[in-house]
Amino acid sequence: MNVFGEIRNLVIAGLEKMQVSGDLPDGLNFDLVAVEPPKNSDHGDMATNAAMVLSSPSMKKPLDIANKLLIYLKKSPLVSGVDIAGPGFLNINLEPDVWGMVLRTILKDPKAYGRSNIGDARTVNVEYVSANPTGPLHIGHTRGAVFGDALASLLDFVGFDVTREYYINDGGAQVDVLARSVFLRYLEAHGQKVAFEDGTYPGDYLIEVGQALKAKFGDFFVGKEEQVWLADVRQFSIVAMMKLIETDLSALGIKMDIYFSEKSLYGTGRIEEAITNLRDKGLIYEGTLEAPKGKSDADWEPRKQTLFKSTKYGDDVDRPIQKSDGNWTYFAPDVAYHFDKVARGYNHLIDVFGADHSGYVKRMKAAVTALSSGQTSLDIKLIQLVRLFKNGEPFKMSKRAGTFVTLRELVEQVGADATRFVMLTRKNDASLDFDFDKVLEQTKENPIFYVQYAHARICSVMRKATDIGLAVDDNTLAGSDLNSLSDSSELSLAAKVAEFPRLVEIAARSNEPHRIAFYLYELASDFHSLWNKGNDQPKLRFLQEDDPATSRSKLALIRCTAVVISTGLGILGVTPAQEMR
Numbered sequence: 001m002n003v004f005g006e007i008r009n010l011v012i013a014g015l016e017k018m019q020v021s022g023d024l025p026d027g028l029n030f031d032l033v034a035v036e037p038p039k040n041s042d043h044g045d046m047a048t049n050a051a052m053v054l055s056s057p058s059m060k061k062p063l064d065i066a067n068k069l070l071i072y073l074k075k076s077p078l079v080s081g082v083d084i085a086g087p088g089f090l091n092i093n094l095e096p097d098v099w100g101m102v103l104r105t106i107l108k109d110p111k112a113y114g115r116s117n118i119g120d121a122r123t124v125n126v127e128y129v130s131a132n133p134t135g136p137l138h139i140g141h142t143r144g145a146v147f148g149d150a151l152a153s154l155l156d157f158v159g160f161d162v163t164r165e166y167y168i169n170d171g172g173a174q175v176d177v178l179a180r181s182v183f184l185r186y187l188e189a190h191g192q193k194v195a196f197e198d199g200t201y202p203g204d205y206l207i208e209v210g211q212a213l214k215a216k217f218g219d220f221f222v223g224k225e226e227q228v229w230l231a232d233v234r235q236f237s238i239v240a241m242m243k244l245i246e247t248d249l250s251a252l253g254i255k256m257d258i259y260f261s262e263k264s265l266y267g268t269g270r271i272e273e274a275i276t277n278l279r280d281k282g283l284i285y286e287g288t289l290e291a292p293k294g295k296s297d298a299d300w301e302p303r304k305q306t307l308f309k310s311t312k313y314g315d316d317v318d319r320p321i322q323k324s325d326g327n328w329t330y331f332a333p334d335v336a337y338h339f340d341k342v343a344r345g346y347n348h349l350i351d352v353f354g355a356d357h358s359g360y361v362k363r364m365k366a367a368v369t370a371l372s373s374g375q376t377s378l379d380i381k382l383i384q385l386v387r388l389f390k391n392g393e394p395f396k397m398s399k400r401a402g403t404f405v406t407l408r409e410l411v412e413q414v415g416a417d418a419t420r421f422v423m424l425t426r427k428n429d430a431s432l433d434f435d436f437d438k439v440l441e442q443t444k445e446n447p448i449f450y451v452q453y454a455h456a457r458i459c460s461v462m463r464k465a466t467d468i469g470l471a472v473d474d475n476t477l478a479g480s481d482l483n484s485l486s487d488s489s490e491l492s493l494a495a496k497v498a499e500f501p502r503l504v505e506i507a508a509r510s511n512e513p514h515r516i517a518f519y520l521y522e523l524a525s526d527f528h529s530l531w532n533k534g535n536d537q538p539k540l541r542f543l544q545e546d547d548p549a550t551s552r553s554k555l556a557l558i559r560c561t562a563v564v565i566s567t568g569l570g571i572l573g574v575t576p577a578q579e580m581r
Helices: 003-021 050-058 062-074 097-108 139-157 176-189 204-216 227-251 272-280 331-343 355-371 407-414 418-424 447-467 474-478 488-496 501-510 514-536 548-570
Strands: 045-050 077-083 089-095 123-128 161-168 256-259 283-286 304-308 319-322 350-354 376-382 386-390 431-436
Touching: 003 045, 003 062, 003 089, 003 097, 003 139, 003 418, 050 062, 050 089, 050 256, 062 089, 062 331, 062 355, 077 283, 089 139, 089 488, 097 331, 097 488, 123 331, 139 161, 139 350, 139 376, 139 386, 139 488, 139 501, 139 514, 139 548, 176 204, 176 227, 204 227, 204 272, 204 331, 227 407, 272 283, 272 319, 272 331, 319 331, 331 355, 350 355, 355 376, 376 407, 407 418, 418 431, 418 447, 447 474, 447 548, 474 548, 488 501, 488 514, 501 514, 514 548
Parallel strands: 123 161, 123 350, 161 256, 350 376, 386 431
Antiparallel strands: 045 089, 077 089, 283 304, 304 319
């Protein structure tokens, strides 16, 4: 039961009746009409902006619309009262038994609560991580990995057909550098002294790869020229690095559906096919670009290139596809890769990029729009930096990796659950401070502890109830007198539980899984407040001595709270705690 959705339906039905009666004109768009919790809970259970957003298009005063709409809303058996606030907002109070209806809905089918079919089985490809296969995943990759995986789970939860994909950047010069670095470790494994020049990868993680290369090829490559060993060592190194990356992702509970190789685009005609698609649409031409902003004409050497008319789709400038020497630009394989996604028939594409790729957003959106003739959407989510702190100081170094903290080190220190949750406590495009000490604190300031503690507390109460002989199965709890929940803290918790389906839909429509983490923290806060209030007021305690009926009513409320916490954590890829250690 999405009670916010049902009340919004009542609002829309009232507006449509106003159109029939002539109080509103036909042809109005109701998409911006919202029903949401009021900022101040004293103002009611819900509020709608209907009169405000329809005032201008209907050329009517907000108060006139509100006064008419109020009449229709008051007729609903779900509504106990409606008041007009300010210039025309409507505050709605619901009948007390509405919250009981929500709780019974949850108890009858806990796994279904919050789910919807807004995705309508449409296909969506979520591409995330996609790190160069040149080393272990680091802290920056971790945030993108967690965000992308949580987003994929969220979209799956609301009915999309989701594919998780990793793009292996194995077609550029960086993999040759990797091969040369591994070759140095290979020589080292043969007892030679080696020096890592600038541009090579000196991390200890390549020692085992060099040893494995020796185990497979013996001394065959020792003393040979680069052209003899480069291709074999490059392929061997990529496979080894991808195994390392897959293991790192597994430590976070992440499993990809597809690993797509950039190298597979080269020499196979796939890049040419994508460019031909654009050329046939009149979007490829030979031209010369003007000097970039901030660069004088004297410092700019204009040259003829093959360009894509990305400005036709909102980009700032047209983008080079092929250099004057005939080689492809970095943009060309990206175009081909997205053309492959379009050809696979996805309705929606989502790319999770690091913040340093912000300059690619407009050109990639332009390319996908052109390649799909506007039939496939692309959303690009940028992931801002993570700043690590330990003992109050910035924490940067990793001896094993050479220059960064690895995903594996992070998970080993704080655990996968804490890593995932904390990475989602800020919006993706805002920088995030990850403090090792705070993540391990058992305080309200540690969001993962606070949420997990709420779930563990509920589990403890349910175990105690069972120990004293109370039946606490969902069917029994659903049959309890939920109207006996009358304290403001109990009703506030029930109302917060009722927000979950609405919150999930908003998070899914905006591709913002962090909203789930925010909500869970607020829900946990409401639960802990009720728990603390029960310490002072015995009548609010969940287990009432010699009153099993009242106990079951209160247990039904917290059982539903636990269901929502567990479901929300599941979307985020976090295992709910049964007890705290």
